[in-house]
Amino acid sequence: MKRRIAILGSTGSIGTQALEVIKQHPELFETEVLTAGRNAELLVQQAVEFQPNVVVIGDEEKYDWVSRELSDHPIKVYAGREALAQVGAMSTVDMVLVALVGFAGLVPTFRALEAGKPVALANKETLVVAGDLVMNLAREKGVPLLPVDSEHSAIFQCLVGEADNKIEKLILTASGGPFRGKSVDFLRKVTRCQALNHPNWKMGDKITIDSASLMNKGFEAIEAKWLFDVAPEQIEIVVHPQSIVHSLVQFADGSLKAQMGLPDMKLPIQYAMGFPKRLVNDFPRFNFTDYPELSFEKADVSVFRNLSLAFEAMNQGGNIPCILNAANEVAVEAFLKSRIGFVEMSSVIEQTMEKVSFVKHPGLDDYLRTDEEARRVASEIVAK
Numbered sequence: 001m002k003r004r005i006a007i008l009g010s011t012g013s014i015g016t017q018a019l020e021v022i023k024q025h026p027e028l029f030e031t032e033v034l035t036a037g038r039n040a041e042l043l044v045q046q047a048v049e050f051q052p053n054v055v056v057i058g059d060e061e062k063y064d065w066v067s068r069e070l071s072d073h074p075i076k077v078y079a080g081r082e083a084l085a086q087v088g089a090m091s092t093v094d095m096v097l098v099a100l101v102g103f104a105g106l107v108p109t110f111r112a113l114e115a116g117k118p119v120a121l122a123n124k125e126t127l128v129v130a131g132d133l134v135m136n137l138a139r140e141k142g143v144p145l146l147p148v149d150s151e152h153s154a155i156f157q158c159l160v161g162e163a164d165n166k167i168e169k170l171i172l173t174a175s176g177g178p179f180r181g182k183s184v185d186f187l188r189k190v191t192r193c194q195a196l197n198h199p200n201w202k203m204g205d206k207i208t209i210d211s212a213s214l215m216n217k218g219f220e221a222i223e224a225k226w227l228f229d230v231a232p233e234q235i236e237i238v239v240h241p242q243s244i245v246h247s248l249v250q251f252a253d254g255s256l257k258a259q260m261g262l263p264d265m266k267l268p269i270q271y272a273m274g275f276p277k278r279l280v281n282d283f284p285r286f287n288f289t290d291y292p293e294l295s296f297e298k299a300d301v302s303v304f305r306n307l308s309l310a311f312e313a314m315n316q317g318g319n320i321p322c323i324l325n326a327a328n329e330v331a332v333e334a335f336l337k338s339r340i341g342f343v344e345m346s347s348v349i350e351q352t353m354e355k356v357s358f359v360k361h362p363g364l365d366d367y368l369r370t371d372e373e374a375r376r377v378a379s380e381i382v383a384k
């Protein structure tokens with residue numbers, strides 16, 4: 001039986017790579033749903049090639065155009081946020097890959113889990129914002145939540161066969177991004193173009209900026225806390241510029257297990273989609289002679305303040321990580337539009353975290369309200 005996959009965010013970096021994985025394994029996977037935010041042209045192109053049952057275009061103004069373009073195909077077309085939230089729950093879907101970026105991933109992930117669908121989760125913001133609710137729901141429904149983020153996939157792979165063994169520490173590796181080793185003064189002057197130039201990974205704009213500011217690593221720490229049920233003090237960040245060791249687990253006996261490979265997101269995507277099987281592929285293989293040295297260093301939190309803000313949010317808990325995420329989304333967008341500088345992003349986030357009201361035990365509605373309030377507050381700070 002082929003696994004029928006819904007790819008939410010098929011036009012993005014993760015989404016397009018997931019389609020490459022499906023193309024390599026037509027005997028195993030079938031495309032059931034494809035969705036895009038605004039990129040109607042690519043969505044139509046993908047739909048014609050992969051012939052899903054359903055496509056959703058987030059931007060409702062593009063519905064007529066997409067419908068017209070696909071009118072010769074047996075493909076249902078929907079538009080808008082509610083359709084996006086619902087498609088993963090369709091009875092014909094076997095697995096949902098959430099490759100949306102930002103807060104937009106939360107409700108569709110929630111709905112897919114409510115419907116008892118296994119979720120392959122690339123969208124880390126979902127766990128940053130509401131990791132408690134999402135993990136509880138997955139447990140309650142007895143459905144797997146499979147990490148796609150390379151670091152969490154690495155940890156997940158290290159934990160296979162270790163169910164009864166205690167984790168002492170999780171070590172998340174970070175490439176350090178394009179500004180590794182730079183000073184705050186240097187960061188004050190960096191441009192959008194420099195920040196988008198990641199040394200090891202080709203990704204969407206938002207995560208690329210998060211990687212340059214190390215907010216991405218902070219998000220990943222929060223994501224790891226929820227996925228693997230560890231305390232914040234059990235999570236360590238180590239800068240590893242080559243991005244070959246994707247992360248490590250240290251067990252109670254001090255032994256370390258690492259997962260390694262070339263930096264290629266197709267591998268964790270394929271691992272999650274094919275789990276528990278490892279699938280044959282022709283991706284390039286690691287060659288030790290190409291990497292005579294693997295190096296490790298401490299992350300400089302005095303320069304990369306976003307990393308300490310994320311740990312602060314994780315320690316405070318409640319709706320604070322949701323505030324952190326919303327403020328970061330506003331700050332990144334403002335930086336990408338050259339409205340604020342690189343270093344100012346941290347100030348926007350810090351001030352928003354101070355201003356938005358604290359909720360200790362939020363439910364889904366509280367998270368939705370917090371996101372809205374934090375975006376408003378952060379936008380006001382940006383506009384000042």
Ligand SMILES: NC(=O)c1ccc[n+]([C@@H]2O[C@H](COP(=O)([O-])OP(=O)(O)OC[C@H]3O[C@@H](n4cnc5c(N)ncnc54)[C@H](OP(=O)(O)O)[C@@H]3O)[C@@H](O)[C@H]2O)c1
Nearest residue numbers: 009011012013014037038039058100104122123124203204
């Ligand atoms: N890229 C990576 O290598 C990588 C690695 C690890 C984790 N992740 C995580 O995976 C997620 C996706 O990252 P990405 O780099 O693939 O992002 P991306 O390239 O920006 O793609 C995002 C996708 O989501 C869609 N989308 C964005 N906003 C939407 C909205 N409001 N409503 C509906 N659809 C929307 C986009 O549609 P349009 O194309 O129409 O805009 C696109 O299909 C992020 O959470 C990221 O942190 C990514």
